[in-house]
Amino acid sequence: MKKHLAALRFAFPHTLPVLSGYTVLGAAFGILMTRQGISLLWIAFSSIFIYAGSMQFVAVALLATGFDLTETFVMTLMVNARHLFYGISFIQKYKDMGKIKPYLIFSLTDETFSLLCNATPPADVSAKWFYFYISLLNHIYWVGGSVLGGILGVLIDFWTNGLEFALTALFIVIFTDQWRHAKNHVPALVGVSSAVICRIVFGASDFLIPSMAMILIVLTALKKPLERRPVK
């Protein structure tokens, strides 16, 4: 019990930026779903069992136009393909997670991934339960935000306009941290430049998959020099 409390207490402050980001984005999702005539039960169901923000927003669009199940499934694989990256990065980190490993894998969202990329618990806090509580808290925020949006079903007022920037700010902070600690900035620059190039070439809604393809190609080409001057 004590190790749980210690891990929870240490995990919670790390999740605060996600709390604001997920509450607002989750509420936006809930409101949009309500407008499609989807009940609170299904809003909660999708946030609990899908738990992938960008795909859930795509689901709103699919419900609005009438969906085809095959298209829905392929779309899910495409939109969520970036998770493969996260998984590969965390194979070693999640090696000894025991019974909670399936849940940790299931709940590895963009935000959980980026929090866990950098945060390391002190020696007296169990890493396993630290990862668990970060994952669980973020999941709760997302479900809570969606249910809240489903209940409210009203316009997000202007005073929250821009609050979603907390997520951008979170990524900027992590980027800055990584930049400070990295001995080699090439991997970060490859990520930024590939995404910028593909955003310009393919447009805002279709550039993620090309970006990831380009990143894989460039990183493969740079394997030798990058191994000679490692990033950490």
Add this chain to the structure above:
Amino acid sequence: MSYSGTELFLFFGLISLGTVITRALPFLIFRENRKLPKFVKYLSDVLPFTTIGMLVVYCLKDVSFTSAPFALPEIISIAAIAILHLVKKNTLLSIGIGTVLYMILINFVF
């Protein structure tokens, strides 16, 4: 459009399944007891850095640099966050001040 419970269950269920596949696949392919292939080891070293770079761009994908206000709220806020973070090294402070600054900029300035 209105949908039956079965339709909605299939719809959300398939999205859930697809999502779980993308999340679990790397862990299923590269089992922990086997030694990681060198290339995968290399990728898991560099990808966290590369992916965050890509996600920063992803967050800004809908920002227009060619029409007013020329992404100025984003540029100003991001510069403020990065500088504040380099100086103070306090994650919550950087995110909090950066977000409030952005909200002020888009609601009251631009």
